[in-house]
Amino acid sequence: MSEDANIAEAAEALPLDAWHRARGARMLPFAGYSMPIQYEGIMAEHLWTRESAGLFDVSHMGQLLFTGEGADAALETLLPGNIKELGAGRMRYSLLLDENGGILDDLMVTRRADDIYMVVNGATKFDDIGVLREHLPDEIGMNHLEDQALIALQGPKAVDALSRVVPGVEALFFMEAGGFDWNGTPLWVSRSGYTGEDGFEISVPADAVEAFAEALAGQPEVKPIGLGARDSLRLEAGLPLYGHDLDPGVTPVGADLTFAMQKRRRTEGGFMGADVVLKQLAEGAxxxxxxxxxxxxxxxxxxxxxxxxxxxxxxxxxxxxxxxxxxxxxxxxxxxxxxxxxxxxxxxxxxxxxxxxxxxxxxxxxxxxxxxxxx
The missing domain is CATH 2.40.30.110 (Aminomethyltransferase beta-barrel domains)
Structure with a gap:
């Protein structure tokens, strides 16, 4: 057995593992999981996504729920974004910082009716959970949604395909999210993604994700796409990748991510590493x-x-x-x-x-x- 096979065997399988393999995906370990890197080829998959709609499995990412009164204010002690004034069904790109203003992770935060939903990177999710547990008050509940898969449908025709399967999603605008029903299965759908294209990310119960992926792949606009094309798509879109373009040695100012710090947070501070970050905002990195x-x-x-x-x-x-x-x-x-x-x-x-x-x-x-x- 080759060394690559040993590594792949050690990588954890995600809910769509067999589905990818049945479609000829080349699987490689990524962030501790066996992930589809490509199907027919990175170039073809990249261009298909730019022209039509690509289906990505991003179930390796961490999905977290925060509950309890004051959860938004508690999160603002760690994140430099304006969470308290985030409206229901609205989402925001933000950053988890250390005491020196270094970036521990980049993430998405969404306010829902009764809780706050966060998506963090797969390679850092357990470290993130540790940091969050350490710094958040005991009365703030945090639930890691390990029984939820996450898929992304990206491209100019993503809305055509998804609205056929899940009517109503077409009403969402960029950085909006909501709950939907698919044949009795609850979905959490956001109009977002990491390719620079219009698209959606859909949180699906793991036991239903294969049937849901099959329904999407059955649409004429949709092809499954591997992580290789996801990387080239996000690079063209100028979007940084954690562990490569972002790490604890970089601040939001140096990373050119100051848009993730809204005016109130720049004025008030009060987040982890604020002294360093606000000084760099004034003087430069x-x-x-x-x-x-x-x-x-x-x-x-x-x-x-x-x-x-x-x-x-x-x-x-x-x-x-x-x-x-x-x-x-x-x-x-x-x-x-x-x-x-x-x-x-x-x-x-x-x-x-x-x-x-x-x-x-x-x-x-x-x-x-x-x-x-x-x-």
Whole structure:
């Protein structure tokens, strides 16, 4: 047996494991789980999602529920987002910070009628749970929804396919969520995702997810898509990936995620690491996350050092070929004084210098279904 097979055997199976394998998915370990990396090929799956609708299994992510009076205020001691004023059925991107303002995870928070729902990254969910349990008051209940699967349907035709299966979801706008019923099965549906496209994330009881995935895959717009294409899609959309572009050594200011800190929180502070973060808001961070265009066809991968002349001024944190752009792109951190669009730098790839330039993100326009946006 190969070493890869041993690793795959050690990875935990998720509820759709057999469903993926029956459709020819190439399975590899990711965040401790056996996950579909690709079906027919990353390029084809990426372009299908941009043009139609891709079905992703993201059941490795953590789904948490917070209950109790003052749960929103308690969460604000750890997250820099405005949770207290979040309306029912509305969601917000936020960050879990440490005492130095470093990013422990990025996550989504949604207020529901009687509780607060949070989705955290799969590779960090148990660490997140530990941090949350340590810092939240005892009267705030936290429930890890281990019996719920999570799937994402992404792309311009996602709404056509999903509304046929679950009528009513078409009424949601970007960053709105609600409860729906599918043949007696309760669903929690948000109009959100991590591809830059319109789309939905659907929390489904694990014992019903295979039948639900089958119903979606039966729609003409839908194909199952692996994590390989999910990565290239989010990179084109300029969206950071935790563990690569985000980690405890980076603050929200350096990561260019200050949009996740609403005005009241910037004024009041009161969250973990606020002293460091608010000081950087006023004075700037030493390094900034930027997009990078790449000259030529050679992909620039994670870990490649970035140079300005002979001085190393940063590092690539994500990179690869962008199917929708038709060229290699990358994301990384550079000295703040160089984080200006058009700044010419070089990346070192296998001992060779490759010209790159700081580029605005996203690399492809976001196409979210926003309320009030022109049709």
């Amino acid at each position: 030493p390094n900034k996350r930027v997009g990078l265009s790449v000259e030529g066809r050679l992909p620039v991968r994670e870990g490649a050092p970035l140079y300005n002349g002979e001085a190393q001024v940063g590092v690539v944190t994500s990179g690869g070929f962008a199917p929708s752009v038709g060229a290699p792109i990358a994301m990384g951190y550079v000295s703040a004084d160089l984080a200006v669009a058009g700044t010419a730098l070089e990346a070192e790839v296998r001992g060779k210098r490759v010209p790159v330039a700081v580029a605005p993100m996203p690399f492809v326009p976001h196409r979210y279904h926003r309320k009030g946006a022109p049709k």
